[in-house]
Amino acid sequence: MKYKPINFQEKLSKFQDQWSPKVIAEMNDYQFKLVKVQGDFVWHKHDETDEVFIVIGGNLIIEFRDGEVKLNEGEMFVIPKNVEHKPYAEAECKILLVEPKGVVNTGQEITDQTAENDVWI
Amino acid sequence: MKYKPINFQEKLSKFQDQWSPKVIAEMNDYQFKLVKVQGDFVWHKHDETDEVFIVIGGNLIIEFRDGEVKLNEGEMFVIPKNVEHKPYAEAECKILLVEPKGVVNTGQEITDQTAENDVWI
Numbered sequence: 223m224k225y226k227p228i229n230f231q232e233k234l235s236k237f238q239d240q241w242s243p244k245v246i247a248e249m250n251d252y253q254f255k256l257v258k259v260q261g262d263f264v265w266h267k268h269d270e271t272d273e274v275f276i277v278i279g280g281n282l283i284i285e286f287r288d289g290e291v292k293l294n295e296g297e298m299f300v301i302p303k304n305v306e307h308k309p310y311a312e313a314e315c316k317i318l319l320v321e322p323k324g325v326v327n328t329g330q331e332i333t334d335q336t337a338e339n340d341v342w343i
Numbered sequence: 344m345k346y347k348p349i350n351f352q353e354k355l356s357k358f359q360d361q362w363s364p365k366v367i368a369e370m371n372d373y374q375f376k377l378v379k380v381q382g383d384f385v386w387h388k389h390d391e392t393d394e395v396f397i398v399i400g401g402n403l404i405i406e407f408r409d410g411e412v413k414l415n416e417g418e419m420f421v422i423p424k425n426v427e428h429k430p431y432a433e434a435e436c437k438i439l440l441v442e443p444k445g446v447v448n449t450g451q452e453i454t455d456q457t458a459e460n461d462v463w464i
Contacts, residue, residue: 225412228419247421249393272370291346298349300370320370
């Protein structure tokens with residue numbers, strides 16, 4: 223049987239829209255999602271789960287109510303559950319997200335940045 | 344408050360031993376581990392969980408009983424639970440593993456490649 227790797231750049235080339243995570247893999251009940259972001263996102267939190275950001279390309283700032291973290295390519299950060307955060311990227315940034323299946327990108331906030339879940343590429 | 348990103352290259356520079364995963368982050372009850380590998384690993388499987396390999400540097404072959412997958416930098420693969428596999432790398436390869444806390448690297452096989460768990464760097 224022939225097995226196929228999941229290539230981040232190939233998957234990233236398949237979509238252009240921002241703030242709309244695309245699922246590329248599932249492990250148990252967790253999903254790996256690629257997303258392109260630019261500009262400001264909405265302040266939100268996830269009550270039930272931590273969330274992992276891994277920067278694949280570009281630079282990302284994640285603001286917290288009491289500080290911020292700057293992520294470059296090849297860096298990751300774990301947002302603890304129930305902690306308010308707001309991602310921001312000056313130029314387009316490509317991110318690999320890891321979180322349980324079913325997590326809504328805007329958490330408890332439903333805005334025009336709220337994306338459909340379970341969109342596979 | 345100042346938050347610090349987790350930088351893969353900085354973490355990789357902190358150890359030289361192979362086949363011995365080092366924990367760099369936890370998300371819920373999952374761990375992110377960096378590991379350096381070269382040569383052949385033991386055939387094994389994980390009865391209770393899928394396992395994610397993300398190649399950070401180099402090339403990796405994961406053999407299955409009925410085929411294999413070749414992973415380059417920037418590629419990932421999900422090993423389904425209960426599927427026998429054997430990683431192999433001709434030259435040293437750097438990998439980010441994602442799996443539940445407590446998973447033993449050699450699965451049900453206890454060999455001299457069995458590594459201690461929960462070693463943080």
